[in-house]
Amino acid sequence: MEFLIAYIVVIMGTLASLGEFEQIVLLAILRLGEAAYGVTIRTEIADCTQREPSRGALYTTLDRLEEKGLVQSRLGDPTPERGGRAKRYFTVTKRGRAALIQAQRSYQSLLKGLDLLESAHA
Amino acid sequence: MRSASIAEWILARFTSRSRAASTVGDLLEASDHKGIVWFWLSAVAVLLSLAWRGCLAFSAAFCFGLFFYELLPGIFFGISETHRPPHGWMALFDLVCAAGILLSFGMAYTAIRYGLKDPFTLQTVTAWGLACVFSVYWWMPIVRAACPLLGVSMFVYSVISAPRRRALMALVVALGLSFAGAALLSWYVTSKLSQISVMSGPLHTPWMALKQLAEVAFLLGLLIQPFIYSRVHRMFFGDNSYNGAEHATA
Numbered sequence: 408m409e410f411l412i413a414y415i416v417v418i419m420g421t422l423a424s425l426g427e428f429e430q431i432v433l434l435a436i437l438r439l440g441e442a443a444y445g446v447t448i449r450t451e452i453a454d455c456t457q458r459e460p461s462r463g464a465l466y467t468t469l470d471r472l473e474e475k476g477l478v479q480s481r482l483g484d485p486t487p488e489r490g491g492r493a494k495r496y497f498t499v500t501k502r503g504r505a506a507l508i509q510a511q512r513s514y515q516s517l518l519k520g521l522d523l524l525e526s527a528h529a
Numbered sequence: 530m531r532s533a534s535i536a537e538w539i540l541a542r543f544t545s546r547s548r549a550a551s552t553v554g555d556l557l558e559a560s561d562h563k564g565i566v567w568f569w570l571s572a573v574a575v576l577l578s579l580a581w582r583g584c585l586a587f588s589a590a591f592c593f594g595l596f597f598y599e600l601l602p603g604i605f606f607g608i609s610e611t612h613r614p615p616h617g618w619m620a621l622f623d624l625v626c627a628a629g630i631l632l633s634f635g636m637a638y639t640a641i642r643y644g645l646k647d648p649f650t651l652q653t654v655t656a657w658g659l660a661c662v663f664s665v666y667w668w669m670p671i672v673r674a675a676c677p678l679l680g681v682s683m684f685v686y687s688v689i690s691a692p693r694r695r696a697l698m699a700l701v702v703a704l705g706l707s708f709a710g711a712a713l714l715s716w717y718v719t720s721k722l723s724q725i726s727v728m729s730g731p732l733h734t735p736w737m738a739l740k741q742l743a744e745v746a747f748l749l750g751l752l753i754q755p756f757i758y759s760r761v762h763r764m765f766f767g768d769n770s771y772n773g774a775e776h777a778t779a
Contacts, residue, residue: 446559466548466575466578466579467579482547489557489558490553490557492551494555
């Protein structure tokens with residue numbers, strides 16, 4: 408099914424090209440599932456990549472991904488520790504998933520034939 | 530926390546109210562035990578990343594636009610002295626030159642703020658290019674034929690696709706507001722000054738002062754051009770402020 412979505416989106420010429428950080432953010436949202444909001448996304452990226460993204464870059468990237476239709480957000484309930492402000496939860500859309508698959512497939516094509524990962528482990 | 534409300538209000542100037550609220554909520558949650566200094570440093574970092582593109586676009590639009598405000602009429606009228614325009618066409622050529630000047634503000638602003646892939650930017654850049662080429666090379670018959678032809682082609686190409694049609698409409702509205710903004714502001718100041726000179730007697734050199742102030746008003750009209758393009762883009766395409774920043778780095 409995912410292949411079909413990716414294929415249709417590419418054929419229609421509407422596939423958004425993804426930057427490196429956009430891919431990282433999309434992957435973090437996918438890993439977090441229902442619990443993906445600003446704080447957890449940043450923590451997940453920091454845990455997995457060993458580098459802390461700047462808050463500014465993260466929020467502008469999330470806004471941009473939403474404007475491109477690659478993620479969608481919904482507001483949760485307000486909580487006291489946030490001064491009564493709601494969390495904005497993010498989920499990856501079908502279009503975002505297709506763009507991510509396409510981007511990852513490009514990486515894999517480039518890696519094919521290289522023993523980059525094996526030589527790194529050696 | 531009072532400072533959180535202030536930070537939220539400031540952030541809401543650059544993004545939507547709900548996004549500002551959730552961002553400040555995230556900062557409050559993360560700033561537990563880290564103190565108010567950490568909170569404000571983080572808020573400023575978010576603010577800078579939201580605002581830098583807009584600030585840069587405004588500054589570049591002023592510089593680029595004022596440069597063309599000086600350059601284009603000089604070339605245009607310089608050529609007009611050596612090459613006589615066809616009878617009755619001078620007003621139209623003037624109008625195209627003025628459009629080229631006004632579009633140079635919008636072109637620089639939209640290119641930086643929304644990126645070159647944005648349909649509104651593409652329309653603005655194309656129209657600006659055509660207006661400038663025509664203003665400088667109108668005396669060449671091939672340019673007098675090619676520019677209108679390209680303009681018509683651009684119109685037809687825009688009309689057949691919905692996003693491009695919307696971008697064309699946005700450009701027409703922006704250009705209309707640009708002309709109205711620059712012209713109406715100078716007209717307003719001129720009329721106000723006329724009233725003042727009537728009520729308080731003739732000024733020392735009333736017409737000279739009037740003329741100078743009308744020019745200042747016209748310049749102010751030029752300076753509001755980026756605001757016009759910003760508003761028109763938001764009106765037609767929503768608050769799409771970050772399209773150009775494809776590769777934000779961590």
